[in-house]
Amino acid sequence: MRALCWVAADELAVREVPDPELRNERDVIVRVRRSATCGGDLPLLAGRDPLLRAGDVLGAEFLGEVVEVGPGVRRHRTGDRVVVGASVACGGCWYCRQGLHSCCDNAHADPASVDPDWGRSDAGCFGRPRAAGGFAGGHAEYVRVPYADVGAFRVPDAVDDDRALFAADAAPTGWLAAELGAVRPGDVVAIWGAGAVGQLTARAAVLHGAARVLVVDRHEDRLRMAERHSGAEPLDYRRTDVAAELRDRSGGRGPDVCVVAVGAPPPDRFGGRSVDRPDASREAVHACRKGGVVVVLGATDGFVDAFPLGAVTDRRLTLRGARRPDLRDVPMLLDRMARDELRTEHLATHRLPLEHGPQGYELFRDRADGCVRAVFTP
Amino acid sequence: MGRVGPMGRLARAGPALGSAALTGVVRLWRVPRWRGRTGADRDPAAPARWEVVTVDRPPEQVLPDGRWPEPLRRLDGAVEVRVRAAPGDRGTELAARPMAGATPPTGLAAHLVGDDPHLLVRRTLRQVKQRVEAGEVLRADRSALDRPEVRG
Ligand SMILES: NC(=O)c1ccc[n+]([C@@H]2O[C@H](COP(=O)([O-])OP(=O)(O)OC[C@H]3O[C@@H](n4cnc5c(N)ncnc54)[C@H](O)[C@@H]3O)[C@@H](O)[C@H]2O)c1
Ligand SMILES: [Zn+2]
Numbered sequence: 002m003r004a005l006c007w008v009a010a011d012e013l014a015v016r017e018v019p020d021p022e023l024r025n026e027r028d029v030i031v032r033v034r035r036s037a038t039c040g041g042d043l044p045l046l047a048g049r050d051p052l053l054r055a056g057d058v059l060g061a062e063f064l065g066e067v068v069e070v071g072p073g074v075r076r077h078r079t080g081d082r083v084v085v086g087a088s089v090a091c092g093g094c095w096y097c098r099q100g101l102h103s104c105c106d107n108a109h110a111d112p113a114s115v116d117p118d119w120g121r122s123d124a125g126c127f128g129r130p131r132a133a134g135g136f137a138g139g140h141a142e143y144v145r146v147p148y149a150d151v152g153a154f155r156v157p158d159a160v161d162d163d164r165a166l167f168a169a170d171a172a173p174t175g176w177l178a179a180e181l182g183a184v185r186p187g188d189v190v191a192i193w194g195a196g197a198v199g200q201l202t203a204r205a206a207v208l209h210g211a212a213r214v215l216v217v218d219r220h221e222d223r224l225r226m227a228e229r230h231s232g233a234e235p236l237d238y239r240r241t242d243v244a245a246e247l248r249d250r251s252g253g254r255g256p257d258v259c260v261v262a263v264g265a266p267p268p269d270r271f272g273g274r275s276v277d278r279p280d281a282s283r284e285a286v287h288a289c290r291k292g293g294v295v296v297v298l299g300a301t302d303g304f305v306d307a308f309p310l311g312a313v314t315d316r317r318l319t320l321r322g323a324r325r326p327d328l329r330d331v332p333m334l335l336d337r338m339a340r341d342e343l344r345t346e347h348l349a350t351h352r353l354p355l356e357h358g359p360q361g362y363e364l365f366r367d368r369a370d371g372c373v374r375a376v377f378t379p
Numbered sequence: 380m381g382r383v384g385p386m387g388r389l390a391r392a393g394p395a396l397g398s399a400a401l402t403g404v405v406r407l408w409r410v411p412r413w414r415g416r417t418g419a420d421r422d423p424a425a426p427a428r429w430e431v432v433t434v435d436r437p438p439e440q441v442l443p444d445g446r447w448p449e450p451l452r453r454l455d456g457a458v459e460v461r462v463r464a465a466p467g468d469r470g471t472e473l474a475a476r477p478m479a480g481a482t483p484p485t486g487l488a489a490h491l492v493g494d495d496p497h498l499l500v501r502r503t504l505r506q507v508k509q510r511v512e513a514g515e516v517l518r519a520d521r522s523a524l525d526r527p528e529v530r531g
Binding site: 019021022024025026027073091092093094095098106107108109110111125131136137145147148 | 433435469470502508509512513514515516517518519520521
């Protein structure tokens with residue numbers, strides 16, 4: 002089959018690779034209809050993950066049709082149109098049974114060797130290095146989906162592919178951010194990052210009853226999109242004093258909930274962090290009202306210097322984090338999509354054949370031509 | 380021995396079946412002897428550290444009829460096992476450690492784990508946990524390297 006493979010830093014290629022096969026009883030094979038780029042792919046693309054190998058297939062978000070079913074699968078049959086959650090989780094461990102699929106204990110094929118700290122491993126993920134517990138991704142004609150009863154979801158007929166695709170990762174991540182922030186009616190919510198995740202966090206905050214949602218970014222097109230589709234107020238950090246603006250727009254209190262959805266910035270030429278503007282999580286901690294919640298999403302750098310810990314204790318903040326969403330919200334989000342409460346197709350700014358995958362990633366990486374997500378069709 | 384003791388209390392469990400009745404994988408190992416993780420400042424005679432997992436099921440499901448579950452049973456004669464109910468309804472704490480005087484496995488298992496018996500013990504405990512909680516031991520995707528027919 003054809004698949005979009007990582008080759009070297011900033012180099013991708015569509016290659017012929019072996020078809021996936023059922024490896025476990027609870028697996029299905031999905032024929033991909035759509036797959037999308039994701040902010041979490043950018044550090045991989047740049048070659049910043051030492052575990053990535055040439056030939057690894059990228060793609061955490063995808064949707065398709067079930068074409069083969071393992072004997073242990075109960076909920077799916079061939080022909081089902083399914084969206085597949087980016088996390089691979091067993092459904093039966095303590096974490097999964099609490100709804101914390103992203104912390105699944107049983108989603109690594111060899112946890113003892115990938116997890117030298119013994120017990121710290123998180124869920125598996127599509128399109129991530131195999132040595133880090135990853136599985137081949139969705140930028141391909143076919144994908145093997147382990148634990149398919151837990152991670153693959155039948156898409157209601159009323160929801161088309163372009164909308165349902167985002168139920169794989171971006172929409173559940175945005176929903177998770179609103180839940181972790183415990184957004185309540187009347188809250189003021191500030192979000193750093195107007196990518197697909199930030200925008201769907203804004204929409205989730207609105208659906209949780211937030212009175213005001215503010216989105217901070219530097220890309221005019223993304224800010225406009227957040228305003229148009231999620232009812233968020235845009236703040237361009239190149240033109241505004243973000244801290245002062247957030248204070249003003251929350252009656253001097255500061256936002257009740259601050260969500261950081263920016264991804265890790267590329268390292269500067271000395272290998273450190275770029276210093277042209279303050280780290281978004283630092284800014285969020287300073288902006289948040291007393292007793293508020295700061296939610297940090299995604300693949301941030303492992304260490305962030307000059308973190309204002311004093312502000313966390315002085316102002317009794319709650320700091321919460323997540324790298325990847327749980328699976329429990331996917332059916333509810335698909336229902337909301339079917340009812341038109343949640344629309345996502347505008348995020349697919351660029352639709353390309355899989356053969357043009359490398360160009361799609363270039364557009365997405367450079368935020369060129371208003372690209373928010375490149376969506377591929379094999 | 381063999382049956383799991385009263386729930387909530389520490390119980391030392393031996394395999395319910397004699398090793399003769401088992402799979403035949405268990406060998407009488409000789410050299411080298413298993414010890415704890417060796418380090419310049421560690422007493423080589425000290426007992427090995429326990430490796431432990433919590434399995435989110437009650438002990439009677441983790442050790443049906445009080446027997447060591449597969450694949451732990453294959454390590455009969457080479458490890459000690461300790462079982463207790465986890466607090467707060469968290470299931471079962473299943474611990475194992477290499478037994479002093481036993482020697483590491485030969486053949487495939489030895490090939491897989493090199494000379495670190497703790498890695499084999501961990502991997503075995505994790506597999507027990509996966510079999511009980513998920514019903515199967517998850518296998519990695521076949522990588523292109525596993526398959527000679529890969530085309531460029
Ligand atoms: N937690 C999860 O479950 C989960 C799931 C998927 C993605 N993510 C993460 O969410 C993050 C966002 O994903 P995405 O796909 O929307 O990414 P993206 O790369 O498309 O968008 C990130 C946006 O953040 C903006 N940004 C960067 N630095 C900023 C700053 N200091 N202040 C304000 N804005 C800033 C960028 O301009 C960009 O528009 C990534 O880190 C990704 O790894 C998390
Ligand atoms: Zn699990």
